[in-house]
Amino acid sequence: MLLNNKNAIIYGGGGVIGGAIARAFAREGAHVFLAGRTLDKLEAVASDITTAGGAAQIAQVDALDERSVQNHADDVAMKAGSIDIVLNAIGIFHVQGTPIAELTLEDYMSPITTYTRTNFITSKAVSRHMVNKGSGVILTLSTPVSRMAGPGFMGHSVACAGVESFSRHLAGELAPNGIRVICLRPHMIPEATEVSSHSRDIFQINAELAGITLDQMLTGAASSTLLKRLPTLAEVANTAVFMASDQAGAMTGTVANLTCGFLVD
Template sequence: MLLANKNAIVHGGAGAIGSAVARAFAREGAAVYLTGRTQSKLDAVAARIRDEGGSVETAQLDAMDEHAVADHADHVAKEAGSIDIVLNAVGIMHVQGTPFAELALDDFLHPINAYTRAQFVTAKAAARHMTRQGSGVILSLSTPGSKLPGPGFLGFGVTCAAIEATSRLLAGELGGSGVRVVCLRPDAVPQAIEAGSYSREVFEPIAARAGVPLSDMVAGAAGNTLLKRLPTLDDVAEAAVFAASDRAAAMTGTVLNLTCGSLVD
């Protein structure tokens, strides 16, 4: 098992990507600590992990609440003895598809403020313990919007660029303490959209503005990748497992391209 004897916190653990990664962490031997805003959803993910033989605890909290996140990290570190992995997989509803000329300032700033706050808060809470123990892995999520130009996703594109920049800068700041920082960059995940994740609410107005069904828009995006498909939840989860494991011990300050070739580095 790649993550045996590791303790992993997954913020946004009830979401499509967060839950997929949490299950993969547990299958690879990690004790998983899920957080999210809706207890019933956390309970459903936790039940599935337990049914698969994994170790899991849940905590209802808002990843933007600095004190709640710090208190939770303190609890995990005290109970488990260490925090070895933290993933911020929090999804925050935001506006996409609105042209710049029609975009409100608040809609532009909302994802930037919300996502970077959540990233800062969750990383800082875990890093306090990781730096003391001399090891740990901080994982974040981005999208190709960080690099691709195009209309309708200005605020979220800036957000993703900021997440990736934060990941690189944290790697430089924390590397001397033995802490690695890696960002995962998948493209849209059709399974997440089909499962009713918030991404469906984000993409539906874009498809409507283009005058096509959402399914056709997603299929078109898949056809434009080098692999002629979009990433699966398993693709993202398995990459997260590898990045968090000791097999990636020399990996830090980088972005893992999981876009199936919609973006080429």
């Protein structure tokens, strides 16, 4: 198994992507620590993992609260002995589709503040433990809007570009301590819109503004990629497993471009 005996914290572990990656980490032998705000969501993922024979623990943690995150990370490191992998997979609803002349400063800043703040807080909290051990993998999440022209997602675009920039900088800072940092950048994941992801509400509003259905929007997005499809949840989770594993030991400071060729380098 690729992640045998690794301890992994997943913030937003009750979410669609956080949960899928947590299940994949556990399947590969990691002990996963699911952190999030809503216990029911965390319990559902933990139950799937333990039913499948894996190891999972849950904790109520606000990933925007520095003290809460630090206390939790310290507790995991003390009880488990190490923090080997961390993923920040939190997601929040934010306003899209409003032209700049009508966009409030608060709505513009909301995703920027949230995503850059939470990645700073969670990376800082685990970095001390990883530095002491001399190893670790920090995974962040972005979207293709980091490099797309608008209209309608100005705040989220800056937020995603910020997370990618943060990940790159952090990789340089922590590399001397044996810590790798990788940003996962999936395109829209159709399965996420079929369940509880906050992204469904955002995509739905965008579709309505464009005068099309959500399915039509997803079909259009798929047709604009090189592979003429969008990524699956399993592909995103399996990439996260690989990136977190020693198999990807030569990789840091990069973006795993899971856009099916919508963006090419």
